[in-house]
Amino acid sequence: xxxxxxxxxxxxxxxxxxxxxxxxxxxxxxxxxxxxxxxxxxxxxxxxxxxxxxxxxxxxxxxxxxxxxxxxxxxxxxxxxxxxxxxxxxxxxxxxxxxxxxxxxxxxxxxxxxxxxxxxxxxxxxxxxxxxxxxxxxxxxxxxxxxxxxxxxxxxxxxxxxxxxxxxxxxxxxxxxxxxxxxxxxxxxxxxxxxxxxxxxxxxxxxxxxxxxxxxxxxxxxxxxxxxxxxxxxxxxxxxxxxxxxxxxxxxxxxxxxxxxxxxxxxxxxxxxxxxxxxxxxxxxxxxxxxxxxxxxxxxxxxxxxxxxxxxxxxxxxxxxxxxxxxxxxxxxxxxxxxxxxxxxxxxxx
Amino acid sequence: xxxxxxxxxxxxxxxxxxxxxxxxxxxxxxxxxxxxxxxxxxxxxxxxxxxxxxxxxxxxxxxxxxxxxxxxxxxxxxxxxxxxxxxxxxxxxxxxxxxxxxxxxxxxxxxxxxxxxxxxxxxxxxxxxxxxxxxxxxxxxxxxxxxxxxxxxxxxxxxxxxxxxxxxxxxxxxxxxxxxxxxxxxxxxxxxxxxxxxxxxxxxxxxxxxxxxxxxxxxxxxxxxxxxxxxxxxxxxxxxxxxxxxxxxxxxxxxxxxxxxxxxxxxxxxxxxxxxxxxxxxxxxxxxxxxxxxxxxxxxxxxxxxxxxxxxxxxxxxxxxxxxxxxxxxxxxxxxxxxxxxxxxxxxxx
DNA sequence: GGTCATAATGAATTCGAATGCAAAAGTCAC
DNA sequence: GTGACTTTTGCATTCGAATTCATTATGACC
Numbered sequence: 001x002x003x004x005x006x007x008x009x010x011x012x013x014x015x016x017x018x019x020x021x022x023x024x025x026x027x028x029x030x031x032x033x034x035x036x037x038x039x040x041x042x043x044x045x046x047x048x049x050x051x052x053x054x055x056x057x058x059x060x061x062x063x064x065x066x067x068x069x070x071x072x073x074x075x076x077x078x079x080x081x082x083x084x085x086x087x088x089x090x091x092x093x094x095x096x097x098x099x100x101x102x103x104x105x106x107x108x109x110x111x112x113x114x115x116x117x118x119x120x121x122x123x124x125x126x127x128x129x130x131x132x133x134x135x136x137x138x139x140x141x142x143x144x145x146x147x148x149x150x151x152x153x154x155x156x157x158x159x160x161x162x163x164x165x166x167x168x169x170x171x172x173x174x175x176x177x178x179x180x181x182x183x184x185x186x187x188x189x190x191x192x193x194x195x196x197x198x199x200x201x202x203x204x205x206x207x208x209x210x211x212x213x214x215x216x217x218x219x220x221x222x223x224x225x226x227x228x229x230x231x232x233x234x235x236x237x238x239x240x241x242x243x244x245x246x247x248x249x250x251x252x253x254x255x256x257x258x259x260x261x262x263x264x265x266x267x268x269x270x271x272x273x274x275x276x277x278x279x280x281x282x283x284x285x286x287x288x289x290x291x292x293x294x295x296x297x298x299x300x301x302x303x304x305x306x307x308x309x310x311x312x313x314x315x316x317x318x319x320x321x322x323x324x325x326x327x328x329x330x331x332x333x334x335x336x337x338x339x340x341x342x343x344x345x346x347x348x349x350x
Numbered sequence: 351x352x353x354x355x356x357x358x359x360x361x362x363x364x365x366x367x368x369x370x371x372x373x374x375x376x377x378x379x380x381x382x383x384x385x386x387x388x389x390x391x392x393x394x395x396x397x398x399x400x401x402x403x404x405x406x407x408x409x410x411x412x413x414x415x416x417x418x419x420x421x422x423x424x425x426x427x428x429x430x431x432x433x434x435x436x437x438x439x440x441x442x443x444x445x446x447x448x449x450x451x452x453x454x455x456x457x458x459x460x461x462x463x464x465x466x467x468x469x470x471x472x473x474x475x476x477x478x479x480x481x482x483x484x485x486x487x488x489x490x491x492x493x494x495x496x497x498x499x500x501x502x503x504x505x506x507x508x509x510x511x512x513x514x515x516x517x518x519x520x521x522x523x524x525x526x527x528x529x530x531x532x533x534x535x536x537x538x539x540x541x542x543x544x545x546x547x548x549x550x551x552x553x554x555x556x557x558x559x560x561x562x563x564x565x566x567x568x569x570x571x572x573x574x575x576x577x578x579x580x581x582x583x584x585x586x587x588x589x590x591x592x593x594x595x596x597x598x599x600x601x602x603x604x605x606x607x608x609x610x611x612x613x614x615x616x617x618x619x620x621x622x623x624x625x626x627x628x629x630x631x632x633x634x635x636x637x638x639x640x641x642x643x644x645x646x647x648x649x650x651x652x653x654x655x656x657x658x659x660x661x662x663x664x665x666x667x668x669x670x671x672x673x674x675x676x677x678x679x680x681x682x683x684x685x686x687x688x689x690x691x692x693x694x695x696x697x698x699x700x
Numbered sequence: 701g702g703t704c705a706t707a708a709t710g711a712a713t714t715c716g717a718a719t720g721c722a723a724a725a726g727t728c729a730c
Numbered sequence: 731g732t733g734a735c736t737t738t739t740g741c742a743t744t745c746g747a748a749t750t751c752a753t754t755a756t757g758a759c760c
Contacts, residue, residue: 034741046737048737048739133419295617421748
C-alpha cells in the first residue's frame, strides 16, 4: 500500500505542499539569503531597493507571512497586550472593552483577553500572562499589592483602569468630583433625605464613590445616611431599593454608585413601590452607560469620558513599553454631568 | 567608566539576574538535562517520579514557567483561539463574549480578541490571525465565502456563531422557529396589522429573522407588511418606529429583529407617540438580552440559549482542532419564548 | 544470575525569524 | 586606478522548549 505523501511532496518551486511558507522558502525562490528576507520586513534594515522589491514580490506570490511566534521569541516583542476585565464590572464594560481594543488595534497591537468570572483566580490569569510574554497589561480588575508587585518583578508594564494600587500607573474617572457634583445639585434642588445604594465592600470604585458621596453630604451637615449594598447589577439595585424602603420609607433621594443599579432602583420604585420618579424620589447613578440614556430611565448621572480614558490608558501603556523606566503616573479624568430626568435638579447655570 | 553589568552578573545559583529562568536554568540547578525538565511539563512523558519531584521543586523555587512562545513554535499548538466579533453586534455580545471566554478558559485556551469596528477590514484581521498561528477561530462577524475559504487553505478550524457560510460549521439560534412562534401567538391574540423593524440588509441574522417573520405572516394570509430598517441599536429602533408611524399609523404590532431595537421602539411609542404598550401597540423582540427583562420594558421575546450555544461552538471548535478532518456540522438551537408584557399574547397552554 | 522487556535519560536537532559580525560590493574623491 | 568610505549581503548564532533517537538503568521472571 503506497503511503500518501502529500506532506512531503514538493512542487515545482521547491516548496513543500501543505506547509506554510517560511522566510527560507522565500529566500530560496528569490535566490537570496534568509537574512535578506527578514530585513525586508524590518523597519530600517539595510537592503537594496531592487532586491527588496524582488523579495516582496516572491513573498506575496507564495503568500508568505512572518510567523509572529518566531518573531516574538527572538525579538522579545509580542505586540500583544493582555486585558483583564472582571465579569462583575460586566455592565458598562462592553464600551470600555471595545474602545480599548480599538485604541490598541490602531497601534497594531493585539489583545489577549482575560475575563474574570466570579470564581476564577487572578493568580491563574497572571501565570498565563507571564507565560505568554505579553508586552503589557491593562487591568480593570481588582489586584492586590502583591499581585501588582509581580508585574515589576516580571518587568511587564501595567496600567490600571478605574483602579488604584501600589503606585501602579492608572487612569480613573474622578469619583469624588463627580459625586460632589451630583450631591451639590441635589442639595440645591432641595433634597434632604438621602440614601446610598453602594457596591461590594471590596470593590474600590464602589467604595470610592460611596465615600465621596458620604463626604459631600457630610460637608452639607448630613450624616446618618441609610445604605444598602448591591453588586452593580440591575437586580441588586432593584432589591436594594426595596430593602431600603422597608428600613426607612422617608427618603427622597437615592444615590446609586452605578447606572445599572440606578436603573434597577428606578424600576423598583416605580413598579414595585408605586413611587413617581423623580417626583416622589430622585435617583442618580454613575457611569453614563448607554441604557442610562434610554427614554424610560433617562438617568441623571456622571458620564465617564471613556474615549479619552481608554486613549490615555493605552498611551500610558505604550510609553512604558517603549521606556520601562518611565515614571508611574495617575491620571484622573473629570466626568460630565448628564442632567437626566430621574432626579429633580435646580435650574442651574448649566 | 565601568560598564554597568547588571544584565550579565550571575547569582550564586548561576542564574543571570533580570532574565526569566528557562528550562536550561532549571536543568543546570537540578543537575539534569533540559529534556528532563521539558518532560516534567508534558502530559505523558516518561520520567522517574523522584526526578520529577526534584525538578518541579527547583522550578518552583526559581519561578520557572515554560515560555508559551517557544512551546508554540515547536509544537505547533498555541492554545489560543481567536474571537472575531463585529462591533455592530455590540448589543447583546457582552454576554456571548463572556460565555465564550469562560468556555474556552475552562479548556485552558486563551482568547485573542478581534473587535471589528465599522471601518476595520476583516482581511487585516485574518492576516493577523494567520501570523499568530492560532489553533482555531470563532467568528460572530460577517465573512465572505472567499474569506471562509482562506480558513481551509490555512488549515485553521473555524466555527461561525449565529452566521452561516460556505459550508463552514456553525452554531445558530433558530430564527425561523422563533419568529414563527412569536407570530403565531400574536395572531392568536388577535393582532392584525403587523409591521417589522428589521436590521441592515447585509446582515444575515437580521435578514433571516425578517424573512422568517414575513413568511410566518404570509402563512396566515398577511402580506404587505410595512417595514423600516435599523442597525440593531436602541436609537435606530426608536427612529424606525417613528418613521413607521408617520408612514402608516394603523399598525397594532411591531416585530423587531432585536431586543435593543424593540426597546427603542417601546420608548418611542410610549414617550414620543404617547401610545400604550401593549394596549395600543404590541412590540416583540429577539435575543433575550438582559435589558429586555428590565421592569420598564419586559419585552416579549425569544431568548437565545447562549450558554448552550457557546458551549456547542467551543466544543465543535475543539473537535475540529483535535481532528481537522472532522466533518462540518450546523447546529441550530431553539430559542425559548419569554412572555413579557410588551405584547398582548393569548392565554395559551404555556 | 541471566535474559528480555520496559522505563528513564541526555545529546542533538528542530521550529522560524532576527541580528552581530565579517566579507563583499558599491561609491566617491583625487 | 587607488584608497577610504559606506552600503549590502550572507553566515552563523540565538531565542526556549519539544522531540527523536540511541543509550543506559530498572525491573520481572524463570
